[in-house]
Amino acid sequence: MPIDQDPVGKLLADELEARDWSQGDFAAILGRPTQFVSEIINGKKEITRESAAQIAAALGTSAELWLSLQDQFLLAKQAKDAGTQTRLSGVRTRALISKHAPVELLRKRRILTATNLGDLAKQVMELYELDSLEDEPAFLVAARRANKHEDLSLLQTTWFACVRRQARRQPPAEPYSAKKLRDLARSLSQTLHTSEDFEQLPNRFREAGVRLVFVDAFPSAKIDGGAMYVDGYPVIGLSGRGKRLDKVLFTLLHEIAHILKGHVDEQHYIVEEIVDPHAGHGVQESEADDLAGELLFRSAFPQVPARIGGPWVDQVANQLGVARIVVIGHLQHKRRLDWRTTLAKNAPVVGDALETWK
Template sequence: MSDRVPDPVPVGRFLAEEIEAHGWTQAEFAAVLGRPVQFVSEIVNGKKEVTRESAAQIGAALGQTPEFWLSFQDEYLLSEQAKSTRTQQELSEVRRRARLNRLVPVATLRKRGVLVGKDLDELEEEVAELLELDSIDDDPAFHIAARRSNHDEPVSSVQVAWVACVRRAARKRTGVKPFSKSKLERLAAQLPTLLSSPAGFRGLPESFADAGLVLVYVEALPGAKIDGCAFMLGKTPTIALSGRGKRLDKVLWTLLHEVAHVILGHVSSDVLVETLDDQDETDDTENEADRRAGAWLLPRPLPTPPARIGAGWVETVASERRLAPIVIVGQLQQSQVLDWRTTLARNAPTVTGVLETW
């Protein structure tokens, strides 16, 4: 017998026709299978589904493959499912939820309080607003350029969500003066000494607003791997910090690096997101920003350290330059003079608490 694919009908009805075509009663067919008559009766009457085991037995008895009977049953069940308004509504909601989760990490944003919608319609409206979409089926209106060593790695939905939160926070900022490159350069040169303690970060948004920039903090989202970003929001240069790394020197370096991008004219409407510990060393733009940031941080090179670097030497050098001691430690770690596990970095000051007040 051929394994033809019939129009979708209940598998039990087709089985009854096949049994009759062989001239058997249900009892005789049950005996062929070595099964109780009730087993055959329940399949014929649609009370029991065909399993892998029973499909193999029925196929062996009637000259077909197990796959034929399983696919026959699935085709019928799927056709019935397609007729169910309730099922199709549920599947539509699954597709909508999947679309939302492809766009942004919904669970994470709910936990952060960014998304608070109680139903799917409200969530779609919130995500569309966050991503600046006319329709939830559109792609984000803004473009993200990632600076990192792996150029082929796509921008993730977590990174898109972080940037969207940054853009929304930046749009809320008021009192920003027209951009002044000279003011920003003066401020940048002062930042290393102004930020010699976590308290120095407290008034930074106002200082940047006076120079014509928006400065915001949006806590890093898990898995985003973003230290900061710089972009043009309309005609206003905007810098965002994620606080990733938490240490004063790490956040300071990120800030200086992003300021350098603005000063050097590297920013555009594309959001330039960066993972500063995973950069492409051949990227001239990044190297240029690093050199400018380094010149602000250390206008003159550090003195040659002693063979055994102690806290006293670090504090003396930091005091002479009016820098936080952890900045000196961080620079020595970066240049591999100090191990990343050095005890000199123990109890390093963090700035997360201050950034959260912005």
């Protein structure tokens, strides 16, 4: 685009001079008042589509030419206007920020708190660990290189970044031990019977060299949990979606299984919705489901009667040493109980306990 583009009015005046036409002559040709031509030549009036077509008809050119000449001049003028360029720079920055982050959602969560654009950009770069807003988060680049078929949505990416941020604030107490993690996993269903039992879980995981964090589920984002490595240590993130004790427990065991199975490392991470095991999914998810199921019950689940009643559920829960809702949830997943069964009424939820992890 030419920076020193002549005003379209001057170019029109040159055309009239080349034809020995006065402004009055040209106005008469156009069927317009002389003032109309004068205002265009003096830059007081912009050429419209209609007037461009009339000028083109009179001069044997095209309407597009005159509209283009006018736009080139106005854009060149705008490019040299400092105030306009400052405003446009702000627009570009806000667009880059929005490419990375759901800003309003993160403001509501008090994750982003800046009130001016410059500080907001810094907070976004810190959250996603970017050197520039033009960059892509390194974990996305690494994951795409390792898993070409997997992409995260904006909300999944943001949830991942929030989990990583929380994890960095909680250094593990011990080096990671797969044996300690497996032993801990085997004890969870035996020790997590109430919401309060969940409150000290992060400390128990720190002793195994694993960081356990809670980042509340984002609206409309189907995220139950995730597993990843941060600074050489495994991290498990839970969203608490659904809040029901058995669902959160199974998600936790599922993510533990991903770590124990070696499905995650510095280059591979998992952010997921725990789907119905009957729905069919990849090999890693099947392996994680199977191991989570083994970790859930210390002994074989008893044969299920044709009619399932509360006393039988209580008996099995006592026999297996698990919360009553864990038995009910297992039967629901196995499709032996309807999801609307009255046996699940007043099921314990763990949302308040998860909030204490922050």
